Amino acid sequence: MLDEGIFIKGNKEGIVALINMDKFKDFDEMLEKLLERLSSGKQFYTGATLTLIADLRHINDKQMRRLKDVLFDEIMIKDCIFQEKEEKESKTFTGVYEGRTKFIRKTVRGGQSINYLGNIVIIGDINNGAEVSAAGNIIVLGSIKGQVRAGINGNKKSVIAAFSLQPELLSIADLITISPEGDKPTYPEVAKIKDGEIVVEPYLPNKYISTWRD
Incomplete structure (x- = not known):
């Protein structure tokens, strides 16, 4: 459940992980929880593409690379795509959201x-x-x-x-x-x-x- 900080679902492209970074004290805690959740279904996730949706202001480029490396090694996913979680709309352009x-x-x-x-x-x-x-x-x-x-x-x-x-x-x-x-x-x-x-x-x-x- 998202109340626990991570919600995972499958779709035709692979796996989608919705992350609420406010539920974690830091990136390391989030990564540990994500690995725990994915490990329980590792047989289904191996070779899949993971789309991670989160507020990317809380994840820097170095952490993104680390997360990819860990998921490739531990879960053996095929690819990891980062997507900005949609937030409040800007008053200037429809579709512009706060984020990185x-x-x-x-x-x-x-x-x-x-x-x-x-x-x-x-x-x-x-x-x-x-x-x-x-x-x-x-x-x-x-x-x-x-x-x-x-x-x-x-x-x-x-x-x-x-x-x-x-x-x-x-x-x-x-x-x-x-x-x-x-x-x-x-x-x-x-x-x-x-x-x-x-x-x-x-x-x-x-x-x-x-x-x-x-």
């Missing part, structure tokens, strides 16, 4: 690749040929001209926002689209999933709403 956020104060140039398990905020541009992927949201205080992927762990509430949205490729969760031809808007836009498709909405009021299709 990586700030990048420079332009991401062609040939560069950035991947992060939380949200990414870039103060600069994403140039053609650059790739940026996040488990959460991607917010760019500049232009997007490269490839951007939000919600890479399947979070369909993730968004991609930029002052100028002209990507080579844009993906949210399992949906992919490209920038349409024609004149580019001169105002900030937000891309999100609505009714099973990626739609692009202006951040400024009283502007049109467009739908991008392959």
